[in-house]
Amino acid sequence: MRIGVDLDGVVANFTKGWTELYEKEFGKKILEEEITEWGLSKPLTHFQEEIDFWKWAKDIDGSSIFRNLELYENAVDVLYELSKNGHEVVIISSKPWWSIHDTLMWLGENKIPTKEIHFIEEKWKIDCDVYIDDAPYQLDNYIKNRKDKTIIRFVRLYNDPLEGVYDLEDWNDLIALLNSI
Numbered sequence: 719m720r721i722g723v724d725l726d727g728v729v730a731n732f733t734k735g736w737t738e739l740y741e742k743e744f745g746k747k748i749l750e751e752e753i754t755e756w757g758l759s760k761p762l763t764h765f766q767e768e769i770d771f772w773k774w775a776k777d778i779d780g781s782s783i784f785r786n787l788e789l790y791e792n793a794v795d796v797l798y799e800l801s802k803n804g805h806e807v808v809i810i811s812s813k814p815w816w817s818i819h820d821t822l823m824w825l826g827e828n829k830i831p832t833k834e835i836h837f838i839e840e841k842w843k844i845d846c847d848v849y850i851d852d853a854p855y856q857l858d859n860y861i862k863n864r865k866d867k868t869i870i871r872f873v874r875l876y877n878d879p880l881e882g883v884y885d886l887e888d889w890n891d892l893i894a895l896l897n898s899i
């Protein structure tokens with residue numbers, strides 16, 4: 719199987735990464751429990767518009783916000799297991815152009831087992847058998863354009879269940895889920 723895997727909010731802990739840097743710079747602690755909507759501008763942060771968040775995120779002490787994100791627990795082990803079993807791990811990320819070099823270094827440093835990486839906003843255009851994502855609008859796009867494929871929502875407080883979409887809360891449950899479909 720070709721397994722299309724998103725990075726932020728699925729493999730990389732973007733929430734922890736940006737909230738720690740935000741607290742360091744602006745002195746306000748934002749808890750994961752408070753992030754119940756998709757979006758990073760007001761009222762969650764002081765940024766008026768999303769674009770203002772991204773302007774800040776682009777250059778924090780010389781690198782982008784994506785440079786040093788932590789991995790979610792078990793993500794890499796499970797991706798290795800899938801690769802070892804003959805599946806292809808296809809990274810599909812919609813990260814901004816200015817984060818690409820940081821992300822490629824991050825993928826290498828974290829030994830993500832992939833031979834195929836896409837940076838694309840219209841993720842559904844990449845042909846896979848399974849798609850794993852956390853963004854509500856990307857999950858909607860998969861439903862609209864790839865409803866014959868297996869679509870998996872990585873459950874976060876800022877996304878909701880969707881009809882025809884499988885839910886995954888823990889990386890350790892992925893292989894059993896794929897075997898059950």
Ligand SMILES: [Mg+2]
Binds near residue numbers: 726727728851853
């Ligand atoms: Mg994501």
